[in-house]
Amino acid sequence: MSQRLIPAILSGGSGTRLWPLSTDQRPKQFHALASERTLIQHAAARMSDTDGLVIAGPILICSERHESMVESQLGALAPAPSALILEPFGRNTAPAAAIAALVAQEADPHALVLLMSADHRIGDGFPETVARASSAALDRIVVFGVQPTAPETGYGYIEVGGPLSDHVNEVVRFAEKPNLATAEAYLAGARHLWNAGIFLFAPTVLLAEMERHAPDVLVAARAALAAAKRNGVRIQLRPDSFAACPSISLDYAVMEKTDRAAVIPMGADWADIGSWSEVWRLGGKDASGNVAHGDSILIDAANNMIWSEDQTVAVVGVSDLIVVQTKDGVLVLPKSRAQDVKQLVEQLKARATTPGA
Amino acid sequence: MSQRLIPAILSGGSGTRLWPLSTDQRPKQFHALASERTLIQHAAARMSDTDGLVIAGPILICSERHESMVESQLGALAPAPSALILEPFGRNTAPAAAIAALVAQEADPHALVLLMSADHRIGDGFPETVARASSAALDRIVVFGVQPTAPETGYGYIEVGGPLSDHVNEVVRFAEKPNLATAEAYLAGARHLWNAGIFLFAPTVLLAEMERHAPDVLVAARAALAAAKRNGVRIQLRPDSFAACPSISLDYAVMEKTDRAAVIPMGADWADIGSWSEVWRLGGKDASGNVAHGDSILIDAANNMIWSEDQTVAVVGVSDLIVVQTKDGVLVLPKSRAQDVKQLVEQLKARATTPGA
Numbered sequence: 001m002s003q004r005l006i007p008a009i010l011s012g013g014s015g016t017r018l019w020p021l022s023t024d025q026r027p028k029q030f031h032a033l034a035s036e037r038t039l040i041q042h043a044a045a046r047m048s049d050t051d052g053l054v055i056a057g058p059i060l061i062c063s064e065r066h067e068s069m070v071e072s073q074l075g076a077l078a079p080a081p082s083a084l085i086l087e088p089f090g091r092n093t094a095p096a097a098a099i100a101a102l103v104a105q106e107a108d109p110h111a112l113v114l115l116m117s118a119d120h121r122i123g124d125g126f127p128e129t130v131a132r133a134s135s136a137a138l139d140r141i142v143v144f145g146v147q148p149t150a151p152e153t154g155y156g157y158i159e160v161g162g163p164l165s166d167h168v169n170e171v172v173r174f175a176e177k178p179n180l181a182t183a184e185a186y187l188a189g190a191r192h193l194w195n196a197g198i199f200l201f202a203p204t205v206l207l208a209e210m211e212r213h214a215p216d217v218l219v220a221a222r223a224a225l226a227a228a229k230r231n232g233v234r235i236q237l238r239p240d241s242f243a244a245c246p247s248i249s250l251d252y253a254v255m256e257k258t259d260r261a262a263v264i265p266m267g268a269d270w271a272d273i274g275s276w277s278e279v280w281r282l283g284g285k286d287a288s289g290n291v292a293h294g295d296s297i298l299i300d301a302a303n304n305m306i307w308s309e310d311q312t313v314a315v316v317g318v319s320d321l322i323v324v325q326t327k328d329g330v331l332v333l334p335k336s337r338a339q340d341v342k343q344l345v346e347q348l349k350a351r352a353t354t355p356g357a
Numbered sequence: 358m359s360q361r362l363i364p365a366i367l368s369g370g371s372g373t374r375l376w377p378l379s380t381d382q383r384p385k386q387f388h389a390l391a392s393e394r395t396l397i398q399h400a401a402a403r404m405s406d407t408d409g410l411v412i413a414g415p416i417l418i419c420s421e422r423h424e425s426m427v428e429s430q431l432g433a434l435a436p437a438p439s440a441l442i443l444e445p446f447g448r449n450t451a452p453a454a455a456i457a458a459l460v461a462q463e464a465d466p467h468a469l470v471l472l473m474s475a476d477h478r479i480g481d482g483f484p485e486t487v488a489r490a491s492s493a494a495l496d497r498i499v500v501f502g503v504q505p506t507a508p509e510t511g512y513g514y515i516e517v518g519g520p521l522s523d524h525v526n527e528v529v530r531f532a533e534k535p536n537l538a539t540a541e542a543y544l545a546g547a548r549h550l551w552n553a554g555i556f557l558f559a560p561t562v563l564l565a566e567m568e569r570h571a572p573d574v575l576v577a578a579r580a581a582l583a584a585a586k587r588n589g590v591r592i593q594l595r596p597d598s599f600a601a602c603p604s605i606s607l608d609y610a611v612m613e614k615t616d617r618a619a620v621i622p623m624g625a626d627w628a629d630i631g632s633w634s635e636v637w638r639l640g641g642k643d644a645s646g647n648v649a650h651g652d653s654i655l656i657d658a659a660n661n662m663i664w665s666e667d668q669t670v671a672v673v674g675v676s677d678l679i680v681v682q683t684k685d686g687v688l689v690l691p692k693s694r695a696q697d698v699k700q701l702v703e704q705l706k707a708r709a710t711t712p713g714a
Binding site: 019020297299308311312313314315316317318321323325327328329330331332333334336337340341343344347348351 | 376377654656665668669670671672673674675678680682684685686687688689690691693694697698700701704705708
């Protein structure tokens with residue numbers, strides 16, 4: 001028997017650490033960082049009919065400022081989006097997940113929802129993993145875990161419990177981003193997976209758990225959807241009602257509290273491409289280990305990440321450097337400091353809003 | 358008694374090593390590299406009535422492609438240019454010097470000519486040095502020497518001979534760009550000065566020496582001037598007649614052969630601003646030794662040369678780096694490799710002319 005599945009894609013990330021490519025106006029999910037397709041195009045085309053799963057048109061949840069970009073990037077894809085939910089501003093993932101579940105339930109009360117971020121990169125084999133998790137998802141919220149390869153302090157972790165079914169296990173607990181010592185202990189203990197931020201659920205299950213653990217979010221989400229302006233697949237949330245939704249993550253509002261969570265290992269490469277050093281790591285390299293995108297010329301240069309949007313970028317005699325040029329600016333810093341772009345962007349924003357600056 | 362002097366400014370340099378700021382379309386003399394005025398504006402305003410010298414409007418010699426830039430940059434200066442000699446292409450300095458001498462002679466047969474490059478930076482005290490050299494220049498070609506501070510291999514040298522008059526000495530010989538061992542010997546010997554490429558002469562003297570040592574240059578220069586199209590101060594050289602001028606430097610054609618050369622020490626700071634490390638050396642520095650021009654943001658950055666034309670340039674955690682952004686490109690390289698920009702520009706030009714590249 002076949003099972004219908006509706007992908008729900010959250011396009012809420014800002015990709016701050018990929019400035020000046022990723023900006024508020026065009027965050028990283030709208031860029032082709034690791035292939036010729038943009039990350040949101042990858043996300044929307046990620047699932048295909050597999051092992052009894054029948055894939056419906058995805059639900060997109062994005063900022064209203066990005067509507068035209070979503071339409072131009074996803075317009076040519078099949079299946080066409082079944083809903084385009086427009087947020088007037090971000091309220092984190094819990095309200096978005098609730099609204100997506102409600103919209104999916106309207107469309108097909110028996111379909112599963114696969115909630116995932118628009119800005120992750122996932123390799124081959126993912127649809128098969130989802131198919132394996134689908135029967136467990138009929139009465140559990142299944143999350144997808146990634147085998148840690150390093151003591152990462154930037155991710156949440158999932159402690160894996162006993163087996164439930166084919167590759168699916170209980171969740172002992174969710175752990176927030178750990179410090180380094182804790183992350184090293186997780187890595188050594190081999191009982192923790194990275195939380196990939198992907199959720200597979202029946203809308204009735206998610207909504208029941210939200211009613212139990214975060215009823216205020218669910219009430220506000222229902223009200224925001226009821227007040228939304230609809231036109232075909234387009235669902236425009238109104239600022240006043242959407243503002244009443246608590247800004248809270250799905251992990252914090254539901255997952256850390258529910259006893260109906262389950263976890264399955266990803267069975268596919270996963271990366272959140274959170275920084276320029278990650279773009280370098282994933283990129284195709286020349287003989288000297290450089291990743292170069294766009295019009296560039298490199299002389300005596302090794303292991304650099306070069307990104308040029310519309311100018312000639314010339315680099316001589318440097319190594320392990322990030323050099324990025326876009327219409328929004330030029331960035332130069334060592335790969336080892338790729339995380340500091342976030343701090344830089346904060347300074348740029350502060351400067352932009354300082355009178356007289 | 359007062360002596361009339363006509364500055365003659367050669368705007369022929371291309372400033373290759375200052376790419377991407379300096380380009381064929383707008384070479385370095387048309388940029389404000391070391392103050393709010395461009396180098397050619399500095400050159401045109403360099404002399405003022407001093408110690409018996411009366412300064413006439415300068416003669417400008419430039420590429421016809423730069424005519425409008427010269428006019429817009431020098432239009433507001435007083436005294437206005439007395440001649441604007443437009444070259445259809447470059448033929449090195451000897452033909453330009455001959456034509457400038459001929460034009461000066463037409464305007465005032467008793468005036469001295471001070472021939473200098475548009476793209477050097479000269480500090481205070483220069484007009485006084487010129488005044489001191491002016492009586493010697495009535496029958497000698499006086500060149501200006503700079504006290505060496507390092508064994509530079511990029512400059513020509515002048516071996517200084519016995520005294521002639523107030524600070525003016527005979528020239529034993531001109532030496533071309535030396536190798537390092539020779540440059541070190543010159544520095545240790547204290548008998549050599551750098552050749553600043555500035556010449557003070559009476560037109561009759563220069564033309565007589567050119568007739569003696571490089572008659573083909575003089576004949577061709579006279580013919581090119583005779584065939585030029587004139588309109589007010591504008592003297593447009595024609596390609597066919599100007600092409601007949603040998604492409605040769607004044608040093609090689611005349612100075613290395615004449616026995617009527619003399620030398621005077623500059624008595625002022627001199628720099629040719631030939632590279633980005635030189636722009637850094639001359640620039641105003643922040644507390645961390647950075648020189649930053651334009652819209653830039655620096656975090657944990659020391660001793661860098663940052664130049665931004667029209668974008669935000671953000672630099673984190675790097676030192677002793679050159680980062681330049683203009684509409685023509687982005688350049689990143691260590692200060693220690695500033696000379697290699699020339700090689701880079703050659704590669705860029707080769708690339709631009711390679712079929713299929």
